[in-house]
Amino acid sequence: MVDEEIADLAQALLALDEQRAVAVARALIDGGADPQAVLQRGLADTMLEVGRRWNAGELFLPEVVAAAEIFRLCNEIVEPALIAAGGRTLGHRVVMATVKGDLHDLGKNMVGAMMKTAGFEVHDLGKDVPAERIVEAVRELEPSIVGLSSLLTTTVPEQRAVLAALEEAGLRRSVKVMVGGAPVTEEWARQIGADGFAPNAPEAVRAALALVGDERLAGA
Amino acid sequence: MGRPEPAAPTEEPLHALLPSDPVDVLAAGELERIHWATLQVLARVGVEVRSERVLARLGAAGAVSDPGVGRVRFPPALVEAALAEPPRTLVLAARDPARDLRLDGRHGYLALDGCAAELVDRETGERRPSTAADLARITLVADALPQIGVLWQAVAARDRPVETQPLHELHAQLGSSTKHVQLMTAVRPEQARSAIEIARIVAGGDRELRERPILSAFQCSLSPLTYDGDALESAAVYASAGVPCGFVAMPIACATAPATPAAALVVSNAEVVAGVVALQLLNPGAPTFYGACGTVMDLRSGAAACGGPEDPYFQLASAQLARHYGLPSSIGTFATGAKGSDWQAGVEGGLSVMSSWLAGADLLCGAGLLHGARVHSTVEMLLDAELFDLACGLSDRMRADEEDLATQAILEVGPGGHFLAHPHTRRHMRRRWRSSLFGRETWEEWESSGRPGATDRARERVRQILAEHRPPALPETLDRRIREAIAAHGR
């Protein structure tokens, strides 16, 4: 019965049916289903399937982004139960943010969505995020990777500020930092001492997998 | 392989498209609907401007500004009135007056495209980051090409400090060419002020620059519907010095604009019109122009695609909107998604230049970029210039006087004869356009010379120009004053 409902959740996610996915996830959790199973088999595995279909050219990026958004909504339902049950892990954890002063989250959302299709557990802090909040999230979530995005030339320097704040908090060595955004270059990434850079979403996934030492190069 | 033509002498006049009858891709009703929707967006949604100072000034001038959310809205009557302000005709002057540009709706000039952060090395074919020296070299090559009318910053001077980078770029270009420079990288008011100072040094003073603006600029919107406050302030700084400053929207349908081309056009148009209106509110009557380089998103990777049928549609429709508003237009041309100068680059270049010819654009931007305008290639720049040159030959109306009709010659030659030796042939045969880069050799010649293509001829030509072409240098005293101005910037 629960298996059927989890399959139903997976199907709703694949069909990009937000209402049904959220309803099924709610019913599963309210009905006492194992949150780890709901997250893994209902949502995370389905995102891998979304990634496979993207790679095969059957789905396009806007659909991947829509799937990632439904994933996020469902995860909001599953997560409290998961924490209460004391169990949780999906794979490598990524914290992402558009830096302070920048309200553009298009690139970050593309990258976040693609990351989910590669099995990463993505925590999106949103846009216009101050360095202190990013440091806090790193301390709390202990991610493998932090991804920083900026679209404006005027907010790119904020990426350096985040790195400095991580350094100051003594967290810089525990996490890999990736930077991206239209004005960001590989050279800039090197200059500020970031660990990774990618010019687009598919490359970001490849770079992230390389940073965490994953052999799969999804999207390759 | 055909020998490259000798480098063009600097006296050769600039080549221009001479569109006789621009094509309207939007039917009258469609144009009306796009305009109406644009007014709705400007009045109801408005644009985001994150600068309290600018919002206050716009509010004082009649716009509905809401500094709380960083938003300004423009009532339709205000928009219509502001659009009537700027002049239709602009002269973009050049250090060499023979290279002045007349944006009067009857000439279409080719600009260098910009601003790439990387370039394909001419000899190795590999990508690498660009430097100020690269920009100077590219500008020097562009100076030798009569097809290039306007200099954009083809590549970024990435080896210079971020704050003074645009000034170094301006210096590199003024020092390597006598053509008009359109500065796209000075987007902060202090940078605009320093750029104006440099332009005044070269022009000979404030009044001289106003009379003959050897510099122009433009500001880009951030789609959808956003301007950096700095960008609008910079535009006002340029305007107050008499330097024309346009506005260019570069929406990507599905990402920064809606998926439907009509709606993407509305967003693009609203952004350009908002820029123009804002500038007119800040500096009534300021010379400006309408710029658009729209494309769609590659649905798989999320990057700008550049090169499908939507691009020419945006070119044609944007030029038509600019014409409708009585503004000079600067229209994206030669955008290609190709990564090398291959069949795809050729197709996209050919479609694009034909579209801009049909569109009747004043400025075509521009030559030399590959891979969705992210990578510069000087070889591609020459190939683009070649296609532009071909299109310039299209502009002539076809002549059909007695001499051109050749009825007499036809009757004299008669059925089964030939025209090779007829005097009429000798009188006119040299009128034909001559390609310098297309291959005309036989298959056998081609194979025995190692299957060269247009790219090889273009590369050879670039080497030759770099070795031979020496445009008039800036006088040493001016050069020194420019260096001092850059050093003083920000102090």
Place this chain on the structure above:
Amino acid sequence: MGAERAPRPLRGRLRIEPLAEGDLDRIHEASLRVLESAGLRISSRRILDALAESGAQVEAESQRVRFPRRMVEEAIARAPSRYALAARDPTWDVPIGAGEGYLSLDGCAAEIADLESGARRPPTTADLVAATRLADAVEEVAILWPCVAVTDVPPWAQAVRQTQVQLANSTKHLQAMSTFTARDARAVIEMARVVAGGSRPLRDRPIVSSFQCSISPLVYEGDAMEAALEFALAGVPCGFVAMALATATAPTTLAGHLVTVNAELLGGVAVLETLVPGAPTFIGPYQAFMDLGTGGIDLAWGPEEVLFKLAAAQLARRYALPMNILAFATGSKTQDWQAGAQHAISLMGVAAACEADLISATGTLYGSRVFALENVLLDAELFDLVRRLLDGWGTGEDDLALEVIEAVGPGGHFLGQAHTRTHMRELWMPRFFDRRPWEEWETAGRPGPRDAARDRVREILAEHEPDPLPEDAERELARIVESHEGETKGAAHGG
């Protein structure tokens, strides 16, 4: 791409007219004057006699016929401006005179660039089979031409053998443009009747058509004109194509070039419509320029190519005659930048000419002398792109999407909008253009569109099975070929 298979035309919408009204008249007047004063040379007693009877001024010794102006004007008026080129599969019927332009294969290339090696070699029947099957599969190609001249059969048997191969390997309309004699024409007509189901069905639904070429300046082979007459009498549409080479076989000036070509085409139409009033026909004013250095065709052509097309289309519009227009001309030897640029400029010229019913021709390189299978797919990609551009996009409420723009607001993005997912597949999707990120492209070994096209050709040839002819029809075609070859061989040896 699309699910439904149907012919895909270019629909004109970006019209450019380089000839002022008075200039258009002057070209027309000059053409009539040439036909009246110089006339045409037609080496056929049968045709000349018939024309003399109808009021033309014929000079038998010099095989010269001069056309009174009225005769030409009446002929133009008699030619139908609308008819259909039917296909064995009615889905592929092509309307003529409907303001739509349909793409054909190119014709009679003397060589083929080998798909695997890229080297030139003489084409064989197997190549024509492959090309025809490929064209049958490619949606953008609506009309077949015998695209290579097969060299494994004797020259006098080629036209009929080619027709047999193409009728058997595709259900699309065949323009048998290599049929140069009345005898060949009769065999082609007989074969077409077998496939169509008889004389009347062929007349009602002509599944084949043809055209004859002038020999510039101002000459038609008698055989060619007699073939045209055979076709017209059987109700098979037959057009005229002029390929005058400016500077050599036509004046070097564009206007003079156009006058020569126009006079030849109107002359052909005058012959046909005088002898078979109301016969469906069309005109094909092709542009070609002599390379001033070599005397060959100019492989590096320029703006004159486009201007000629635009002006020729103005003339065709004036006459209300269906028109065949030449696109896809390139001097390049391979699918490189020059080939792409020349093809795109050429096709945009066709788009701006805004008149073509028949758009020729896809598949060739090197001044139409070398055929390449992968070119058919690349040209089709380009054709599809321009078709999409000309079809345009809507400006209805949902297209303008004001609510979506408002909901997203400044600084947002449209990636996650349902409106985007609903409409994104309406955007054009390339098959061979490369839009991959640079890194991915490098990892894949920097493949070009040509590599992708070549892979697709292999796939299509392995997978696509055209609807076969009924067995009895195939047997009947074989019998006609055999009998034609016996007759023609005898004639060739005897005469």
